[in-house]
Amino acid sequence: MTLPVLIVEDHPLFRSALASTVQAAGLAAECVAVGSAAQARALWRPGVRYALALIDQRLPDGLGLRLAQEARAWAERCVLLTGAEEPGLAQQARQLGLDGFIPKSLPPEALVAALRRVLRGEPWYPDQPTAAATPLTExxxxxxxxxxxxxxxxxxxxxxxxSERTVKEHLSVVFIRLGTNRRAEAIAQATSLGLIDFEGEG
Structure with a gap:
């Protein structure tokens, strides 16, 4: 991938970890990471393009949702990150045409899988999926x-x-396909969709 990835995140440790994760996974040859909306806007000029913009919702100088609207003119894909439960925020992001809404609590493997999906042009939202859209292997x-x-x-x-690592990898894929990031939610989703059952168990 020739275009860089832009990360807008005010927490320096998370910003650094996210950039390292993106580059280690081969999602971008270069990451441009800044800590505020003002710093991001200062980078935007004619001819500058990004493959992906990852923008935190809570920035020191404004809400990420507003910045993400602007970023759509500079980035081919735009994803909103959030570390807090904010009712209706995912729906707002979808209505604005953003390519994804990703909780920071996703495990690294699941985060990478979600970003790969976005970069393929497939939006990622932690919504209620359908059984047909979320096939799981046996x-x-x-x-x-x-x-x-x-x-x-x-x-x-x-x-x-x-191996225990293989279990974690399977669960990361399951979380992505079911649009969740918690074990209990994954069980509830899969059961409601008829993907697993516990009939006959006491």
Whole structure:
């Protein structure tokens, strides 16, 4: 990818970690990371383009949602990041045509998977999915059933004969496909969609 990724995030540690994650995953050869809306706007000039703009909602000099509207003129894809639960914010981002709304609480693997999806032109929002749009492999369903039985990643790995890292990777994919980032929510989503069941269990 030749175009850089723009990160607008006021927390220096998270900003640095996000840039490192993006580059380590091969999502961009270069990351331009700044800490405020003013710094971001100072970078925007004719001829400057970004493959992706990742913008935090709560900036020291304004809301990210407003900046994201402007960023659409400078970036091919634009994603709003948030670290807080704000009712209706995801819907506002969707209505404004943003390409994604990603909670900062997503595990790194899930975050990378979500950004890959956005860069492919597929919007990512943590919404209620449909079963047809969220196919899970049989192994992913097995892992999710074990989660639903209250087992830890280590216990799941031992029962299924796989590594603990593989369990985490399966769960990251499951979270992306179900549009959630919590184990309990993933179980509820998958059960409601008929992807897993616990019939016959006491």
């Amino acid at each position: 192994r992913q369903r097995q892992v999710l059933r074990e989660v639903g039985r209250g087992r830890s990643n280590r216990e799941i790995a031992e029962r299924l004969g796989i």
